[in-house]
Amino acid sequence: MLQAIDLSKRYEDDVLALDAVNLEIKEGEVFCLLGANGAGKTTTINLFLNFIDPSGGKVLINGIDATKDPLEAKKHVSYVSENVMLYGNFSARQNLDFFAKLGGKQNLSKEDYYRHMREVGLQEIAFEKKLKTFSKGMRQKVGLTIAIIKDATNILLDEPTSGLDPKAASELMQILHQQKNMGKSILMCTHDIFRAKAIADRVGIMKEGRLVMVRSREEFLEDDLERIYMDYMQEMSLPVE
Amino acid sequence: MMIRMLINKEISGVLHSFRFQILIVLTMLVFLIAGLFHVNSYHIRHEGDNLDLNKQALEIQEHATSLNRLATLKQHMVRKAKAGDVISLNGEKGLPDLIFYNAFVLGESGYKSEHRSHLFANNDLSNYKLNQITQFDWAFIAGVILSFFILVLTYDAFSGEKQAGTLKLQCAFPVSRMSLFIAKYLAFLLIITSVFILGIILNLITIKLASGFQAEIPSPLQIGGIMITYMIYFSFFILLGLWFSSKAGEPATSLAYSLFTWLILVFFLPSAMAMLAEKIHPIPSSFEHNQQSSATSGQVFDNAPPKAQSYGPPSSFGGKVYPHMELRKKAIDEMTTVMNEFNIKGFNDMYSQVKLGADLGKISPFVIIRSISERIAGNGLEDFYQDFNRVVIHRSMLLEFIEERDREDPESFHFVNSWHPETYSSAPVEADEIPIIEDADPKLGSALKDSVLDVGILIFFNLLVLVGAWSGFLRYDVR
Numbered sequence: 001m002l003q004a005i006d007l008s009k010r011y012e013d014d015v016l017a018l019d020a021v022n023l024e025i026k027e028g029e030v031f032c033l034l035g036a037n038g039a040g041k042t043t044t045i046n047l048f049l050n051f052i053d054p055s056g057g058k059v060l061i062n063g064i065d066a067t068k069d070p071l072e073a074k075k076h077v078s079y080v081s082e083n084v085m086l087y088g089n090f091s092a093r094q095n096l097d098f099f100a101k102l103g104g105k106q107n108l109s110k111e112d113y114y115r116h117m118r119e120v121g122l123q124e125i126a127f128e129k130k131l132k133t134f135s136k137g138m139r140q141k142v143g144l145t146i147a148i149i150k151d152a153t154n155i156l157l158d159e160p161t162s163g164l165d166p167k168a169a170s171e172l173m174q175i176l177h178q179q180k181n182m183g184k185s186i187l188m189c190t191h192d193i194f195r196a197k198a199i200a201d202r203v204g205i206m207k208e209g210r211l212v213m214v215r216s217r218e219e220f221l222e223d224d225l226e227r228i229y230m231d232y233m234q235e236m237s238l239p240v241e
Numbered sequence: 242m243m244i245r246m247l248i249n250k251e252i253s254g255v256l257h258s259f260r261f262q263i264l265i266v267l268t269m270l271v272f273l274i275a276g277l278f279h280v281n282s283y284h285i286r287h288e289g290d291n292l293d294l295n296k297q298a299l300e301i302q303e304h305a306t307s308l309n310r311l312a313t314l315k316q317h318m319v320r321k322a323k324a325g326d327v328i329s330l331n332g333e334k335g336l337p338d339l340i341f342y343n344a345f346v347l348g349e350s351g352y353k354s355e356h357r358s359h360l361f362a363n364n365d366l367s368n369y370k371l372n373q374i375t376q377f378d379w380a381f382i383a384g385v386i387l388s389f390f391i392l393v394l395t396y397d398a399f400s401g402e403k404q405a406g407t408l409k410l411q412c413a414f415p416v417s418r419m420s421l422f423i424a425k426y427l428a429f430l431l432i433i434t435s436v437f438i439l440g441i442i443l444n445l446i447t448i449k450l451a452s453g454f455q456a457e458i459p460s461p462l463q464i465g466g467i468m469i470t471y472m473i474y475f476s477f478f479i480l481l482g483l484w485f486s487s488k489a490g491e492p493a494t495s496l497a498y499s500l501f502t503w504l505i506l507v508f509f510l511p512s513a514m515a516m517l518a519e520k521i522h523p524i525p526s527s528f529e530h531n532q533q534s535s536a537t538s539g540q541v542f543d544n545a546p547p548k549a550q551s552y553g554p555p556s557s558f559g560g561k562v563y564p565h566m567e568l569r570k571k572a573i574d575e576m577t578t579v580m581n582e583f584n585i586k587g588f589n590d591m592y593s594q595v596k597l598g599a600d601l602g603k604i605s606p607f608v609i610i611r612s613i614s615e616r617i618a619g620n621g622l623e624d625f626y627q628d629f630n631r632v633v634i635h636r637s638m639l640l641e642f643i644e645e646r647d648r649e650d651p652e653s654f655h656f657v658n659s660w661h662p663e664t665y666s667s668a669p670v671e672a673d674e675i676p677i678i679e680d681a682d683p684k685l686g687s688a689l690k691d692s693v694l695d696v697g698i699l700i701f702f703n704l705l706v707l708v709g710a711w712s713g714f715l716r717y718d719v720r
Contacts, residue, residue: 081409
């Protein structure tokens with residue numbers, strides 16, 4: 001379970017990036033955070049990963065305070081970034097091996113890595129190829145495999161479909177759906193309303209550091225999510241929900 | 242376990258990089274060429290030494306037939322070519338490795354040698370420069386070239402991973418920053434040390450093969466001492482690279498910082514401190530020294546009583562002792578003593594200036610490691626000082642021997658002096674009774690003992706950059 005409680009972040013240049021955000025993502029739930037650039041989506045993820053310290057409030061991962069005990073909290077979370085780079089001079093399998101061991105999976109075999117790469121739809125020919133020859137879609141798949149192998153109960157994704165072709169994005173959504181069905185809590189920051197509608201159990205809209213709207217799947221399917229999103233983006237200020 | 246895995250990844254990443262492959266090829270090439278250079282220089286020096294020393298031994302034998310001829314025989318002390326020269330050869334280039342003398346006079350001038358720095362050589366118009374880097378030895382390769390390579394390898398250790406996004410991903414895992422930092426540090430230390438060891442092995446094999454197994458190589462203890470101290474030196478530059486890498490957001494910025502600092506530490510500071518030493522402790526050139534020496538000793542003779550000056554050589558009195566010979570001997574002895582004291586002072590001044598330059602230069606790790614290398618090689622400042630002292634002692638032993646044997650000769654006039662051999666004994670002596678100059682015996686133990694302070698300073702520098710690098714990485718924004 002992922003929780004943000006009155007979470008705020010003010011940067012050194014005095015920009016208020018997050019303003020008392022409250023959020024809770026339960027097991028088996030996909031929560032999509034929508035918002036324009038600079039709305040605070042990535043800051044939220046960075047706070048969950050303890051890349052930065054909050055100015056106020058706290059983040060909990062399975063009840064563990066990510067600021068006070070970041071190493072313990074990070075055991076329970078996987079992360080897929082917008083642009084997975086990895087080590088270009090290592091093969092896909094070598095990258096998986098390194099990050100699997102970093103995540104505490106010491107005894108996986110070559111076959112285990114191959115199986116996971118097949119699951120995310122990576123072509124067999126690419127398994128032992130150096131990452132620097134991979135397309136962005138292929139790298140995203142390797143990044144997702146890393147997250148899957150870690151097998152944490154929570155997954156954070158920052159714009160995972162950005163730059164992917166529709167087929168690759170659709171495959172990624174299928175994998176996320178499988179992870180959700182396995183009981184994982186998933187927080188996905190995205191601009192992609194179409195993908196959010198396809199997978200989210202709840203969506204939240206962020207604007208100027210505030211979580212200005214949260215809708216359940218039933219609510220946003222009933223309403224027109226695109227219209228709601230555009231309305232929120234155009235309005236200058238709205239009360240926090 | 243985690244750190245070992247991180248180290249393996251770092252090592253693997255570095256070994257796979259094109260940058261490292263270029264650097265290792267260049268390093269091995271440099272060690273190979275250095276080996277060939279050393280063999281060439283060793284042969285020239287070694288053969289020259291043997292010729293000179295054999296010639297000197299023969300001359301001593303010949304001159305043993307007459308005590309007064311032996312007293313005025315020009316002898317020389319030469320720093321022999323030795324195994325340690327490959328580690329560091331004549332770093333203190335301003336100090337002489339060739340000194341001429343006889344039983345009366347210390348540091349005679351007027352001789353030339355192509356391969357030697359001759360004490361008070363007449364043609365030497367400039368004096369010592371500490372920063373001279375002209376020898377292609379381990380101290381140069383490791384101190385200058387490998388330190389540069391270290392910075393080229395480490396400058397983007399963090400900033401490069403940040404740019405690639407891999408640092409951020411690693412930090413999303415339950416791995417502490419301390420583990421990441423230590424893994425990088427140890428990986429680079431292992432890599433550079435391995436490169437150095439490989440280079441040394443190649444260098445020594447080259448020396449053995451190219452010299453037909455004639456040239457000596459440093460002892461395992463010397464090599465061990467060098468390895469340990471250079472690991473501390475390499476560690477400094479690794480931490481420096483990590484520091485700059487954690488301070489700069491962009492790899493290009495950290496590269497610029499690194500190279501600028503390298504230039505300051507390896508070239509600017511040693512040169513600047515040597516120049517400062519010359520300003521603080523100015524000394525005349527050898528040419529000027531010789532002029533002053535002649536003038537000062539000449540003045541002493543000029544001040545002697547006219548009877549000591551005006552009677553001329555005894556030959557003009559039919560080889561007999563003539564009136565006032567005692568006065569003349571006294572004047573000649575005083576003049577010789579003044580000249581010797583002037584030369585000893587000249588050497589001590591030269592030594593003090595070199596030492597001041599070396600001490601001031603210790604704000605640069607490069608000067609420190611070079612000093613340590615020189616000591617381990619047996620070419621340290623202290624070794625040059627000991628060489629000069631050996632000459633001082635040998636000269637006085639020779640004079641004592643001449644005077645003692647002269648007293649035993651009833652036919653001698655007993656006026657032992659540096660100008661008139663006919664006024665003292667010409668009796669033969671047994672060649673094997675003549676005092677010989679003791680061979681220099683560089684001791685590694687005392688070299689290491691003398692290096693304790695330098696190693697301490699080097700460790701202190703390590704701690705300084707460690708604090709900078711570690712605090713920089715703790716605050717480093719991995720996003």
